[in-house]
Amino acid sequence: MAGRQIFNPDGFKNIEEDGKITGFSFQFKCQYYRSVTLSIVRNLAVNVDGEDFPKEDITLTINGETFTQDQMTTVIDSDYRWEFGEYGTVNVKKEGGLAKGPHHIKAVQLIVPSYMPFPWEVTCEADFEIK
């Protein structure tokens, strides 16, 4: 049996807008054991090949709507929960995107369920390839 799959292996892509590559995106599953409102996802941090990205350059797309991390703090609607077992798409601004070839990602989910004495943080890592 293999270990748990966190990232969508087919989800790593550069983002193209108006003929220009403006960033990259990837998909991963919420690592908490139930669905959460985006309002309690208090940080998504991304590091690729050692490079960190500013929080304001990282957004999350759930069910077709994209929210900045600041906007996420007020999202409690049933339609935009990060459902347990479903991928959320993380979009990261980076001019020119990622170079073709292999990369390594470290992405942190910081979730704060009301009842937990300490914030719940998990670092997700994977090797991937931009084709």
Next chain:
Amino acid sequence: MSYDIKRSISLYSYQDEYYDGKLDLEGCLRETAKTGATGVELLAEQMIKRFPVAIEEEGFLDNWFAMLKKYNLTPSCYDAFLENRIYANRTLTLKEQISMMNRDLRLASLLGFPVLRTLVSTPMDVIEGSLEYAEKVNVKIGLEVHAPFSLNSSWADGYLSMIDRTGSKYFGFIPDMGIFCKNIPDVLRDKARRQGAKEECLKIVDDAYAQRREKGFVKIKYDLDLGKANMEYRMSNGMKEMMEAVEKAGGGPADKMYANTSFTYSWSDPQDLIDNIQYIFHTHAKFYNVHEDYVETAVAIPEVVEAYKKAGYNGFLSSEYEGGEHLRDIGVDSIEQCRRHQEALRRAIEG
């Protein structure tokens, strides 16, 4: 004393298969029925998409009850999460929290659950403020007694006075069998080993656990600042000394993970169940690893079931598998674990 101990499965147990898309809600119900369990416990926020609105949309409840009928299952307990800090900048007001609790009571009732599980973080005045509505929808509020909390403690006494004061029959306890751990689960120890833990350090932690068990755990106090209460609890149970010993033995991250996690298990005397039986509505039969011979190496299943027989318990033991989180690097089989656990429960109940 006559007793009627029934078996249930909390669908929490199947979370890894659900996460992987191998089981959906119906698949979990089907697997539950296959084990011989007659009850089902649900975390709506885990396996019902678009919580909470989906539950009240047309067709949802028809489908839910049709599935229960198909698999011959009875709803045992609804697990609620009072998300009273849903916004980053404030805690919900008391009235907002009561109204959230009442929403969950209503949903539990619509889904046919007789008991709602609430967490230890739920303020007492929120519970008290919801009792009238609980009675109206006929759903009992059960406070989960999860390690490091325990029955027969000053923490529990506060709730007992509330029951006395209100005279309500709609509030009581849901013991989690993680409070009856004879030792630290083997799946955690094996994970620590895979991560490079030293045998010497594991032994220090195991010995410290055995000592806490022998001497009796110093109990945690009631405090809504759970972080503070938890840290005090750990310190008064010898965490500092144990961590120093691990450090001195050259313990690395895996050893420290094992040492820290050891405080999420505890030992209470099963007599506590007998003493509090009139307030116990439901039981989380927490387990971590059941071997092929149907022995759970950490949780005292036979002792707990024996206490419940003596006390005349009429309720569910609801399997709650929590070993999977320690196996995610090598693979989890919750279906087989639940099958074995149900068999272990059956033998203890019928034996």
